[in-house]
Ligand code: FES
């Protein structure tokens with residue numbers, strides 16, 4: 001591997017010391033002190049119409065500035081999904097509406113001088129509801145007589161198979177090969193249904209944004225968001241104002257994981273400030289963040305998978321129903337990943353089919369959460385592959401070795417893309433080693449009422465949305481030759497600002513400290529579609545490489561001009577432009593400083609990048625667990641992971657990404673479950689009711705890398721951010737089976753389910 | 763209600779509503795490191811010290827601090843940077859939102875426990891949630907910091 005100076009080095013994050021010393025860098029730390037405080041009145045019913053709403057008593061509360069109801073907002077439907085226009089998610093929302101579609105749907109916006117005043121006013125708003133029967137079972141949603149979106153101005157901008165009159169947010173069929181013929185040649189077939197639950201991203205910083213009017217009377221929104229540029233479009237569309245009138249800025253944000261890939265709440269402060277001309281802010285409580293946000297889509301996934309007696313997988317068939325809840329944010333797109341990613345793990349199969357329906361129901365809308373539909377499919381497929389192995393009396397590691405996608409394979413389920421860089425086989429081998437598979441599989445009775453067992457799973461993800469995502473950066477030379485790197489991608493705490501600076505540093509042959517980075521401001525940053533789909537390293541990283549190349553040309557040209565020689569006769573080594581044919585040079589410092597006097601050639605470059613492919617990173621995960629035979633309780637002992645994310649740009653950050661993703665995956669596997677009562681009230685409304693893993697729940701995690709080299713990626717890099725959440729649910733379910741013989745096909749894998757399974761077995 | 767207390771060594775007298783939460787009061791006084799992550803005493807983000815002992819500022823009523831000393835990360839900048847450097851060298855500060863509360867507790871632990879084992883560390887810090895790191899990088903940083911402190915102690 002080439003020896004880089006910054007790339008592949010554990011460079012400290014540029015904002016690290018500010019964060020660890022608690023500097024005021026987040027949205028609510030920066031909000032002006034005179035902001036109106038916004039509170040939302042929310043629907044107590046899962047399905048209702050507002051018959052009458054009276055705000056007069058509430059308006060009299062001292063300190064109340066304004067109260068808005070559905071009568072006050074524009075009738076422009078929009079989606080809050082952070083996606084490139086035209087969005088695949090249907091335009092099915094208004095800022096406020098007469099029809100309420102889930103418990104928590106906003107009924108009124110209250111803006112007051114203090115939280116106390118706003119809360120007092122909330123209680124005084126009188127609403128008469130016409131309560132309707134809610135649609136709560138997603139399996140019955142398609143063609144149900146209860147229609148979640150009967151309105152005529154509901155609109156799908158893209159052909160995603162949506163039909164609001166059928167509660168369908170999306171539908172698709174894709175296939176390759178002769179499926180039934182392939183199944184007819186199988187000696188063993190597994191056909192099972194798996195059920196994954198909705199999960200909260202549970203980032204520590206809840207949703208928040210503040211708005212103000214600037215000196216040009218434009219609306220400025222400072223938001224904890226992953227999709228700075230999309231927020232500008234979403235807000236302008238919702239308010240029905242020109243996009244030129246909106247500016248969005250992203251400060252440091254306290255985690256996102258996809259939650260902030262939806263503009264969950266920016267429209268409210270935007271609307272209040274637009275109407276009042278005053279500063280306003282909205283900070284969601286944890287309860288609101290738990291109950292009125294954008295969690296993972298609950299899915300039911302049916303898998304049929306068949307193999308010959310030698311373990312050769314010939315056919316894969318998947319049908320999934322995805323529950324998008326009351327609104328369709330990310331509904332059509334997440335559903336696609338469920339099959340397109342999971343089935344691509346076994347690209348050598350002769351035939352596959354993948355069908356999905358995405359349906360509306362009267363619960364909180366789902367959204368984007370790390371993995372974006374893939375974890376659901378991977379739980380199903382990676383469980384089913386183990387079930388198939390057991391049916392064939394094969395080691396689950398062995399059946400994978402035979403069938404997995406290898407470098408150079410075409411992946412039919414993955415949009416027919418070739419696996420140009422793929423170390424999945426090496427990942428599998430390494431993870432077996434790391435967990436000591438051959439001696440630990442399947443299980444050992446510890447003799448104290450506990451069984452220890454191992455389980456494994458594989459994963460892939462994308463590196464961007466091909467033919468769609470756009471990344472661009474700008475780079476300029478400043479006094480004495482330091483560079484500013486202007487980034488349009490939103491660093492959400494993962495360190496992408498630093499990673500991009502590392503790449504720029506190596507391209508410009510300088511120290512990473514010589515590059516200052518600037519976060520996202522839609523007025524000044526070059527356009528970037530946003531931090532999602534794992535695309536920042538791969539797409540924006542490539543934009544960095546291109547931008548640096550074009551700035552280098554400009555530096556060379558200007559250096560040649562200053563030396564009075566031909567530009568073909570010079571080169572740049574990071575410190576100076578020097579002549580190839582003569583012993584003459586000029587330092588970058590002198591070039592930079594003289595460029596600021598009597599110069600018509602700006603030392604500034606900006607390039608963009610999009611990609612026709614989305615090369616998948618790959619990963620193998622293996623877990624060792626201990627199951628209590630009396631109670632069914634599972635403890636994680638060790639989690640081992642081997643990841644192929646192409647060239648690792650920053651090993652520390654990639655490792656922490658992986659460890660963090662695995663912890664979230666463990667939460668998804670063992671604890672996390674957004675549940676509702678029979679009236680559609682969300683029970684999981686706090687960290688007491690919705691438990692995420694603590695440091696005592698995750699055991700030990702060990703991560704290693706098996707890099708491949710991706711020819712289309714910057715420095716050979718692919719992505720890392722999302723793939724890492726995928727393996728724990730199936731690996732743990734497989735380990736539970738290996739320990740107890742109980743197959744859990746519905747997440748989370750609770751002690752009760754295991755206990756019941758063990759009981760039923762006896 | 764009249765209250766008199768010390769925030770990071772500075773004496774403050776103020777008139778506050780009796781139900782003023784300590785967390786909001788501290789942020790009002792410019793201690794922006796103090797974060798809120800929940801309403802149910804379940805995340806640890808709001809951890810500060812009251813007379814040197816870690817407490818949840820979202821839960822303890824402000825009036826309990828009357829006549830006493832509150833310390834926030836703003837008052838421990840040098841120590842925060844010293845430990846924080848270990849965290850940063852693991853890449854484990856990540857989004858940073860949980861860091862202030864976590865670091866308040868780490869620094870309290872370093873004072874309270876002599877040679878904490880891995881289990882002691884996990885136990886002491888169990889109330890501090892972090893959604894970004896998966897806790898491993900934090901653990902590596904804490905262990906290295908404790909080693910470093912021990913080394914520094916045996917040096918003098
Ligand atoms: S804010 Fe969550 S424990 Fe205090």
Ligand code: FES
Pocket residue numbers: 204254255493854855856857858859860861891892893894895
């Ligand atoms: S670093 Fe983001 S929550 Fe801990």
